[in-house]
Amino acid sequence: MGATRKESSQSSVRTLKLTITGESDLDCFYAKALGFNRDIFPTQAPLLPTDINKLVKILGEFGVQRVLISGAEPLLRKDAPGFVKAASAHRNIREVRLVTNGTNLKSFADPLRKMGLKKIDLIHLDTMNFMKYQRITGKDCLYRVLDGVEKIEKLKYHEICLNILLLNEINNDEIVEIARITRTRKLNIRFIEYMPKVKNYDPYSERTILTVLDAQKMIENYQSLERVYDLDQDSDVPTYKFLQGQGKISFISRADQEKEEQVPYLQINPEGMLYHSFAPSKPLPILEQLRKDSKDPKLKKSIEKLFATTRDSKTESTADKKPATAKPAKTVLAKRKTTTEQARA
Numbered sequence: 001m002g003a004t005r006k007e008s009s010q011s012s013v014r015t016l017k018l019t020i021t022g023e024s025d026l027d028c029f030y031a032k033a034l035g036f037n038r039d040i041f042p043t044q045a046p047l048l049p050t051d052i053n054k055l056v057k058i059l060g061e062f063g064v065q066r067v068l069i070s071g072a073e074p075l076l077r078k079d080a081p082g083f084v085k086a087a088s089a090h091r092n093i094r095e096v097r098l099v100t101n102g103t104n105l106k107s108f109a110d111p112l113r114k115m116g117l118k119k120i121d122l123i124h125l126d127t128m129n130f131m132k133y134q135r136i137t138g139k140d141c142l143y144r145v146l147d148g149v150e151k152i153e154k155l156k157y158h159e160i161c162l163n164i165l166l167l168n169e170i171n172n173d174e175i176v177e178i179a180r181i182t183r184t185r186k187l188n189i190r191f192i193e194y195m196p197k198v199k200n201y202d203p204y205s206e207r208t209i210l211t212v213l214d215a216q217k218m219i220e221n222y223q224s225l226e227r228v229y230d231l232d233q234d235s236d237v238p239t240y241k242f243l244q245g246q247g248k249i250s251f252i253s254r255a256d257q258e259k260e261e262q263v264p265y266l267q268i269n270p271e272g273m274l275y276h277s278f279a280p281s282k283p284l285p286i287l288e289q290l291r292k293d294s295k296d297p298k299l300k301k302s303i304e305k306l307f308a309t310t311r312d313s314k315t316e317s318t319a320d321k322k323p324a325t326a327k328p329a330k331t332v333l334a335k336r337k338t339t340t341e342q343a344r345a
Contacts, residue, residue: 012063012264013062013063013064013264013265013266013276013307014063014064014065014066014265015064015065015066015067015068015263015265015266016055016056016059016064016066016067016068016087016265016266016267016268017068017070017265017266017267017268018052018067018068018069018070018083018087018267018268019070019071019072019267019268019269019270020046020047020069020070020071020074020077020080020083020270021046021071021072021073021074021076021077021270022071022072022269022270023071023072023073023076024036024071024072024073024076024101025073025076025101025103025104025139026073026101026103026124026137026138026139027137027138027139028124028136028137028138029135029136029138029203030136030165030167030194030196030203032198033196033197033198033202033203034195034196034197034198035197035198036072046270046271047268047269047270047271047272047287048079048082049079049082049083049085049086050086051086051272051287051290051291052083052086052087052089052268053085053086053089054089054290054294055268055274055286055290055294056086056087056088056089056090056093057089057090057294058294058299058300058303059090059266059303060089060090060091060092060093061090061092062303062304062307063092063307064090064092064093064266065092065093065094065095066093066094066095066096066097067087067088067093067095067096067097068097068098068099069083069084069087069096069097069098069099070098070099070100071099071100073100073101073103073104074098074099074100075100075103075104075105075108076104080098080108080112081108081111081112081114081115081117082115084096084098084112084115084116084117085115085116088116095119096116096117096118096119097119097120097121098112098117098119098120098121099120099121099123100120100121100122100123101122101123101124101125101137101145102122102125102144102145102148102149103139103141103144103145103148104144104148105120105122105144105145105148105149105151105152106144106147106148106151109148109151109152109155110155113152113155113157117157118157118158118159119157119158119159119160119161120152120157120159120160120161121161121163122145122149122160122161122162122163123163124136124137124165125145125162125163125164126164126165126167126170126171127142127170127171127174128142128146128174128177128178129174130142130143132170132171135170136167136170149162149187153185153186153187159188160186160187160188161187161188161189161190162178162181162187162188162189162190163190163192164178164189164190164191164192165192165194166191166192166193166194166209166210166211166212166214166215167194167210168194168207168208168209168210169207172210172214172215172218175191175215175218175219176218176219176222179191179219179222179242179249180222180242181247182241182242182245182246182247182248182249183242183244183245183246183247184246185246185247186246186247187246187247188247188248188249188250189247189248189249189250190249190250190251190252191212191215191216191249191250191251191252192212192252192257193209193210193211193212193252193253193254193257194209194210195254195257195258211253212251212252212253213251213253215251216251219249223242223243224243225240225241225242225249226240226241226242226243227239227240228240228241228248236256236259237250237251237252237256238250238251263277264276264277264278264309265277266306266307267280268286269283271285271287272285272286272287272288272290273285273286273287274286274303274306275306276306276307276309278309278310279309284302284303284306286299286302286303
């Protein structure tokens with residue numbers, strides 16, 4: 001999740017999304033609806049930092065400037081800091097960003113910073129309430145996430161973004177309090193509209209969506225926001241802040257998310273399959289070739305063809321695919337709520 005980037009054509013593929021694991025230590029009730037998948041079986045020959053070092057040197061020559069390291073949860077891999085260093089292997093790489101749920105952030109904060117990481121996006125941090133967090137994620141570990149955020153603040157990471165999914169009847173009473181964090185702390189808060197991609201798993205199918213306009217109005221009723229103009233910002237999404245506030249606030253609507261999905265990028269999964277976002281069903285297996293001879297002209301030619309992928313070749317999206325069986329996601333949240341209430345009693 002993030003702001004929309006200004007890239008639109010085949011020649012402007014500037015981002016590599018690096019998925020280093022399909023494992024996750026959280027089980028968010030909305031994960032399937034948003035298209036998040038987890039590996040059932042461990043990868044036999046997992047992607048290594050040395051593989052990414054070689055790949056980035058190739059992609060950098062084709063114009064890639066930005067690398068997003070994610071998972072499911074990337075910090076479940078002990079060698080995660082190595083990927084940060086490998087992602088900066090080419091002089092053209094201007095930005096390396098880690099996307100994490102933050103449960104293991106405190107223990108990784110120092111080694112990640114030493115490897116040069118400056119920007120972190122935290123996801124699944126949709127509440128500051130311990131009971132609600134357990135309902136949303138299925139785990140009682142909000143304290144670990146908050147400790148991790150404090151640790152990276154002390155280490156002076158350049159950009160720390162908290163991505164808050166707007167969940168009606170769950171966190172709408174916390175919007176103002178979460179926004180107030182930016183008054184005294186140099187954190188970027190992104191309020192994101194809930195936008196399911198797999199309808200059959202949507203736990204909110206019968207609920208009214210909490211929009212970014214609703215969230216912004218709540219905050220403005222508390223205190224007016226002023227627009228922030230940043231020359232380095234590569235996003236079309238407006239950014240705001242409180243008067244004399246330390247952090248920033250942005251609102252990402254469904255329209256913004258749909259626009260972001262039109263931005264081309266390359267992605268590599270833990271098995272070493274590289275593909276273009278316009279043709280996810282046509283992956284290029286490159287792991288064996290990378291390890292054998294990363295300077296092989298045939299390998300570079302194959303990768304070059306990926307950059308030539310056009311929108312006409314885009315295949316059926318995840319949102320259009322219907323699973324054979326789909327358990328009602330509403331029951332998951334209901335069960336967690338019952339368990340939480342029993343624990344409270």
